[in-house]
Amino acid sequence: MKHLLNQWQMLMENRNRFFWLLQAGGWIGYALVNYIGSLMHEMRDIYTLIIILGAYAGFLLTVPLRYFYRRIWEMAPPLMVLIAIVASYVISVLWAIIDNATYWEIYKFGFRPDSPFFYLKNSLAKFYIILSWSGLYFGIKYYQMLQEEKQKALLASSMAHQAQLKMLRYQLNPHFLFNTLNAISTLILIKDSDKANKMVNKLSRFLRFSLDNDPIKKVPLEKEIDALLLYLDIEKVRFDEQLEVTINLEEETKQALVPSLICQPLIENSIKYAIAQVEGVGKISIQSKKVNDDLEITICDNGPQLESDPNKLFRKEGVGLNNTQQRLQSLYGKHFIFNMSKNEGSGLCVTIVIPFETLEKV
Known part of the structure; x- marks a missing residue:
């Protein structure tokens, strides 16, 4: 027909x-x-x-x-x-x-x-x-x-x-590139060439992932997490390994499709406004699970205690959070949830709920 x-x-x-x-x-x-x-x-x-x-x-x-x-x-x-x-x-x-x-x-x-x-x-x-x-x-x-x-x-x-x-996806924070290049420069000055070389390789692979993946298309969550780990490995060098990342993905969600680099601005936001202000080890956790016909992704940090409604951060700290929400709205219309809440103890949790899709279903 x-x-x-x-x-x-x-x-x-x-x-x-x-x-x-x-x-x-x-x-x-x-x-x-x-x-x-x-x-x-x-x-x-x-x-x-x-x-x-x-x-x-x-x-x-x-x-x-x-x-x-x-x-x-x-x-x-x-x-x-x-x-x-x-x-x-x-x-x-x-x-x-x-x-x-x-x-x-x-x-x-x-x-x-x-x-x-x-x-x-x-x-x-x-x-x-x-x-x-x-x-x-x-x-x-x-x-x-x-x-x-x-x-x-x-x-x-x-x-x-x-x-x-494409505009929303390519709005990578120039501060990230500046800080990364600064860190590489410092490693070269102190003649830690091995660590500098690793950092350059990770930056190269991360930028390659960013450029190679069409922002309109979606990638498996497992591939998205691999790119995030490259980004986080770069940030770990800046924080002298005082950054702890926990990833817990349900097995059936690993092949679920997500917009490429949809989580990167959220991680960057956590590092900039939370981890950078924490004394001691900064912690970021990434979790995913399937809820009925939806995919739920939660990113939490142990940043400072929030005194007001986390959703007010949309207006206050803007670009990363608003960028992510706009991309989700453009891709899914009304069929998504983007929610922020206080983490247990301290810090912020961001939850994304989108339709559960795999390559077989698309």
């Missing part, structure tokens, strides 16, 4: 092919209806030829209307409608003349009634048919135009959405 809908959509987009398909199908249908109608009366077999020729004449006469209507498409609607009615009447008269001439010459063997108006017989009925053809043409063309504008709007919206996601 989906395949048929896709083929129909492709056919609709090819306007020229779609026109000829409808044009041929419509006039074949007209011929069939007339043929079925003729079966109700005693008509000679030759009448079938009359029906075919009449449908063929209608087919040929309406083709120029298509190109004529293209030329008047940009006119004011009232004037365009008036011209379309006049054009339909002219075509219907020509069709009636051809149709009646064919009837009298072939079916009546050249016999003609006394009145010269016999050629205009049924012209009013044919006018209604041509007018209906014109109405269908304008209706379908207008519908195609609306669909085209809708697709353009959707494409523009999609491009803007992708640009926003």
Whole structure:
């Protein structure tokens, strides 16, 4: 069914092919209806030829209307409608003349009634048919135009959405790079080349992960944690190993898909506003679990005691937290939870709840 809908959509987009398909199908249908109608009366077999020729004449006469209507498409609607009615009447008269001439010459063997108006017989009925053809043409063309504008709007919206996601993902805090390079420089000055080399390698791998992964696509949670560990290993050098990281992932959540580097701004926020202010060992814990059809990720630190509602940090400390929330909103709409609460003892806990997805389900 989906395949048929896709083929129909492709056919609709090819306007020229779609026109000829409808044009041929419509006039074949007209011929069939007339043929079925003729079966109700005693008509000679030759009448079938009359029906075919009449449908063929209608087919040929309406083709120029298509190109004529293209030329008047940009006119004011009232004037365009008036011209379309006049054009339909002219075509219907020509069709009636051809149709009646064919009837009298072939079916009546050249016999003609006394009145010269016999050629205009049924012209009013044919006018209604041509007018209906014109109405269908304008209706379908207008519908195609609306669909085209809708697709353009959707494409523009999609491009803007992708640009926003990329902007949010690439807002890496320059302080992190500055502090890391500073730490590497210090290690070089004290001639601790081994540690400096390890730090450069970890920074290189972290930045490679950041650049290689499309911010619009998602990565397995296990891969996301690997990138976080690279980041945390870099930070451990700055804190002289006075940074303790605990990771506890439920096995079934390791392959769950998450936005790449969605947790990095939260870890960075913990280090900047919590761990850096702690005397002794700074602790960060990362946990994940599956709750019904959702993935829940919780990041906690043992920073200073919070005196007010943690959610006020959105306004106070801004970029990292707001960045994360905006990315989640762009990716999941209303189907996510981003909550901050006080950690037991001291510090902050950030909880993210998103739909549980794996590569098999996507």
